Structures are given as structure tokens and as C-alpha cells.
Amino acid sequence: MNTTAVTPLTTADAEALVSAARVAAESAGATVSITVLDAGGHLLAFRRDDRAVLISGETSTRKAYTALQLNAPTADLVDLVKPDGPFHSLTTALDRPLLFIAGGVPVHDRTGRPIGALGVGGGAPEQDHAFATAALTALAAR
Template identity: 75%
Template sequence: MSTTTAVAPLTTRNANAPVAAAHHAAQAAGVSVSVLDAGGHLLAFRRDDGAVLISGETSTRKAYTALQLNAPTADLVEAVQPGGLFHTLPTALDRPLLFIAGGVPVHRDGRLIGAIGVGGGAPEQDHGLASAAVEAFA
């Protein structure tokens, strides 16, 4: 008999709440928000009017990086610097990682269920918006 408890996955239905929360918090700051499920698949995306085109790609890569390493990208910036633990990791994989603040993993009942990435603002701003979006799941 199994004693593991099932954890509800992140779905497209509940992925829209953090996108809306990040957009509201941004107050038209010109950012993009990406939500990935536990498998790294894009569930929700929003690009604000005025956001630079690359922000869509950076938001998705930040989310993917946070998901793969189960850590906010803001906490990983130093690890990819010369001499850091992950110095060669950004170029070691087929799918590129992005070690800039703005990606945050999403947990439910202590389990990783996805990640949110915000791109287009200053790194600290993106991290704050992503963190606010994660709170929309609570």
C-alpha cells in the first residue's frame, strides 16, 4: 500500500492567476511573464504592450532555469561566475539556461510543480514580480 499523497499539478487553468498577478503588480512596466509546468512546458504567457521583444524569451528561459535547478535564478547568479559551482552549466545543455534574476520555482505541498519567469525589467524588478506571482498560488 502506498502512503504517498498526490499533489495537484500546475494546470493551464490555475496558471493564469500568477500571470494576472504579475501583470497587476507590474503596473504596465513592460514585462513578459511565462509559467511552466513541472515538465518545463509553457502553460501561460503574457507580453505587456511596450515590452521589448526579447523579454518573452528571457522570461521563459528564467522560468526553465528556476525549474531545472529548483531555485530562484536570483540565488544562482554568483554560481555561474568564473570559479563558481555552475560556471560551465549555461553552455552544457541543449536548452539554454539564463542566470539572471526573474525566475522562481513554484511548489505545492513541498513539491516542485512548475516555475514562473519574468523578463523585461531590471533583474531585481523581475524577481520581485515573479515572487509576487508565485504568491498567487497560495
């Protein structure tokens, strides 16, 4: 039996993720919302740019939740839920706030275990994914 403790995602980590995603979005001229969830799906950090569309707050949270629940970037899931995809019914099968649009990424500890998720909403999906992955890179470099 493996009894290795999983390092939790800290508030400082969550703030670093938000900061790095914000910097990436600002450098691209995008206004976004950023959500960080812990391993249990609980909110650790949230930020919405003043001019970001209101729905971006909801989309960033749903992207983070989806990435956490499926332990995969939402960008990798988009084709799987299309009408001809193997998981096409997943979008309506569960009473959960899943969203299959790029911009959500799981956060793993140094051993590869999932410890939370980050979601970015408000830019184009490819931009949101890029901002989220830039934030993961910045966190790993700390």
C-alpha cells in the first residue's frame, strides 16, 4: 500500500497561477477570468478583469472543474464530446458543471498526482489554453 502524502495546492500556489495567467493574458491584450480549484473542487482563487465579459467567470470555473474531474486539459477533450465522439453523451449525462472548451488544465504535484485545476475564460479558446499552460509553466519554475 502506498502511503505517500499528496502535496496540496496552496493559496500561494493558486495566487501564483492567477498572476501568471493574468500576465500572459495582458501581454496578449485579452481580458479574462481565472479560476483555481483545489483537489476537492473547492475554490482557492478567482480573478475577473474589469473589462472581461461576465460569463467568463462561469466558463473559467467550469473549465477548471472539467479539467479536474477528468484529469485532462479541456483542449484535449473537445473532439471526444462532439456528436461522433466516443464521449458525446458526457456533456448531458451528468448533472455537473462540465464545459468542453479549451482553457482548463489540471494541476499536478511534482510526482504527477492531481492537486487541483486552473481555468481561464474570456479569450479565444486557444488563447485561454495558452494562458493556462503558461501559468502551469510559471508554477513549475518556482
